[in-house]
Amino acid sequence: MPNVLDLEQSLLLLELEPPFDKRAVQLARRRMAKVWHPDVAPPGRQVEHERHLKAINLAADQLERLAEGSRGGSVSRNAVKVNAAAARAARAEEGRRNYEAAQRAAEQETDRRTHDPFAHQVPDHSVVHRYARCVTYPEWGVGSVTGIYFTGAGDDVQQWARVRFAPGVRTVPAGSLQFVDFSKPDPGADRVQRFMTAAQHAMADGDPALAAQRLIYARDADPANVTVLRLMTLAFWQAGDLAAAARCVRDWARVDRDRPTAHRFAARIYEDMGAIDLAAEAAQRAVARGPRDADAWERLGRLRLRLMDRPGAIAALERARELGPSVEGLLDLALAYHLAGDLGAEVTACEQATLLDDLGASAWARYAHALARTDRVTDAIEACEQALHLAADPEVADLLGRLRAALPRVLPAA
Numbered sequence: 001m002p003n004v005l006d007l008e009q010s011l012l013l014l015e016l017e018p019p020f021d022k023r024a025v026q027l028a029r030r031r032m033a034k035v036w037h038p039d040v041a042p043p044g045r046q047v048e049h050e051r052h053l054k055a056i057n058l059a060a061d062q063l064e065r066l067a068e069g070s071r072g073g074s075v076s077r078n079a080v081k082v083n084a085a086a087a088r089a090a091r092a093e094e095g096r097r098n099y100e101a102a103q104r105a106a107e108q109e110t111d112r113r114t115h116d117p118f119a120h121q122v123p124d125h126s127v128v129h130r131y132a133r134c135v136t137y138p139e140w141g142v143g144s145v146t147g148i149y150f151t152g153a154g155d156d157v158q159q160w161a162r163v164r165f166a167p168g169v170r171t172v173p174a175g176s177l178q179f180v181d182f183s184k185p186d187p188g189a190d191r192v193q194r195f196m197t198a199a200q201h202a203m204a205d206g207d208p209a210l211a212a213q214r215l216i217y218a219r220d221a222d223p224a225n226v227t228v229l230r231l232m233t234l235a236f237w238q239a240g241d242l243a244a245a246a247r248c249v250r251d252w253a254r255v256d257r258d259r260p261t262a263h264r265f266a267a268r269i270y271e272d273m274g275a276i277d278l279a280a281e282a283a284q285r286a287v288a289r290g291p292r293d294a295d296a297w298e299r300l301g302r303l304r305l306r307l308m309d310r311p312g313a314i315a316a317l318e319r320a321r322e323l324g325p326s327v328e329g330l331l332d333l334a335l336a337y338h339l340a341g342d343l344g345a346e347v348t349a350c351e352q353a354t355l356l357d358d359l360g361a362s363a364w365a366r367y368a369h370a371l372a373r374t375d376r377v378t379d380a381i382e383a384c385e386q387a388l389h390l391a392a393d394p395e396v397a398d399l400l401g402r403l404r405a406a407l408p409r410v411l412p413a414a
Contacts, residue, residue, distance in 0.1 A: 006087040007066070007080045009149055010059035012162060015171055018080040022067040029060040035137075036173070042135055042197055048175030049136070055151050055158040132163060132177040139198035139214070140165040142180055191221040192228060199231060208238035219251075226256050233265055242273045253285075260290035267299060276306050287316075294324035302332055310340045321349075327357045331366055338370075346370050354383075361391035372399055377407055 011018065014028040033053060041049040067075055131142050143165035151158045159174040178190075186194075195218035202211035212235035218228045229252035236245035246269050253262035263286035270279035283300040290296055301316035317333040320326075334349035350367040357363055364387035371380035384400035387393060 006083070007063070007075070008084040008087065009151060010063055011080065012149070013056050013059045013151070013160070013171055014063070015169075016063075018077040019074050020063070020067065021074040022064050025060050025063045025067060029056065032056050032171075040136065041176075042193070045135055045176050048173045051158055051175075052160060052173035055160065059151075131180040131182070132161075133180060133194070134163070134165070134170070134172050135176045135178050135194075136197070137170075137201065138194040139201060140167055140170065143170070145177075148174070188221040192218045192225060194218075195221070196228065196231070199235065203231075203235065203238075208235045209241070211235040212239055212241070212244070223251075224255050226252065229255060230261075230265075233262075233269075237265075237269060237272075242269060245269050246273065258289065260286040260288075260293065260296065263289065264296060264299075267303070271303070276303060279303050280307055292323060294320045294326070294329070297323065298326065298329040298332065301329070301336070305332065305336055305339075310336055314340065321352075325352065325356060327353050327360055327363055330356065331363065334366060334370065343370070343373055347374065359390060361387050361393065364390060365393055365396050368396060368399060372403060377403055381407070 007018075011020075014025065014032060016024060016028045020028075033056070036049050036053050036056065038046045038049040038053070063075075067073060070079075130145055132145055133142055134140050143163035145161050145163050146169070147162040149160055149162070151160070161172050161174050161177060163170055163172050163177070195214045199211040199214040199218065202208070202214060212232055215228055215232040215235055218225070219232060222228060229248060233245055233248040233252055236242075236248055246266070249262055249266045249269055253266060256262050263282045266282035267279045267286060270276070270282055280300065280303040283296065283303050287293065287296045287300055297316050297320035301313045301320060304310075304313035304316060313336045314333070317329060317336060320329045321333060330349045330353040334346045334353070337343075337346040337349060347367075347370045350363065350370045353360070353363040354367050364383055368380055368383035368387055371383055374380070381400060381403050384396050384403065387396045388400065
């Protein structure tokens with residue numbers, strides 16, 4: 001019996017409603033490609049996504065060719081109904097033939113049991129699951145399977161299902177379904193993976209508050225999971241809930257004791273909260289666990305500056321300069337020396353910042369202001385001119401005018 005193109009199944013794969021034209025098929029193909037792309041598949045499910053996407057593309061190609069050859073470039077609802085009836089008739093004929101073959105096999109089996117009762121037999125059984133989750137999109141919740149379908153033939157048979165979730169009916173590859181048995185609880189690892197995947201989708205959609213709520217369930221399933229605690233800290237922080245982010249980062253630091261990452265996050269969160277003393281303590285713990293991190297030493301120095309701890313700030317920023325100097329760190333060090341009254345060290349730090357970034361207008365401006373407090377007027381004028389060449393600054397322009405006015409005037413020789 002020749003194969004009959006099943007428009008109804010192709011439309012279900014694309015989640016498309018008749019009537020349709022080529023443009024509608026293209027948009028549906030694009031939408032489903034975003035949903036079932038292998039890059040968004042959870043670990044171990046990439047093959048299922050690839051096969052489902054191939055089935056979608058094949059169905060879309062067939063529908064596009066059909067729409068192009070149709071009158072007016074559109075396939076009507078009535079045409080889909082007629083095709084669906086023909087496809088059902090073809091499936092019924094195939095089912096009748098399979099049933100007759102099964103009956104013949106049953107008769108042969110009965111005859112074998114009668115004349116060969118001790119032959120090996122594997123009991124036939126069928127298990128039907130009704131409720132399932134989508135592993136790729138666990139935020140859809142538990143859905144009710146409304147139909148199982150097959151496309152392809154031979155060794156390339158693709159199985160997929162129509163499942164009614166809370167957001168609506170979705171077409172899902174069977175390999176990405178996880179059937180639910182309500183008689184026993186889910187393993188904790190499965191719950192963690194499920195809520196982690198849902199939270200990552202929420203973060204990608206720009207909704208960190210929803211991601212944080214989902215991660216609470218993941219944390220309850222495994223309170224010592226460092227990955228969950230880190231992502232939950234980041235979600236609460238991005239959502240603006242600094243108090244919840246601080247609680248999460250403390251839990252994270254208690255679990256991950258020997259690494260400095262949690263304490264770096266804690267320092268930034270406390271600083272956003274305005275708790276500078278707590279931020280400095282967290283930064284101190286971070287440098288204790290990562291003493292070769294120049295950025296951590298710079299952060300500690302800035303926080304100590306805000307606490308008016310000038311000697312501590314100078315020590316931390318000097319340590320950062322030894323490990324890996326940066327323009328921002330050197331300028332902060334210059335500020336610390338300025339507050340401590342050490343003009344020479346301030347000029348040296350600003351000069352090093354200009355050498356590190358000779359195109360940085362802010363570094364040259366700070367260098368000019370530092371030189372203006374010394375007797376090196378000519379050098380200060382040159383620094384001002386370089387800063388103004390890089391970027392206009394009214395303060396530097398005013399300083400340049402005052403320096404030129406203060407420059408000694410020498411009469412030319414007779």
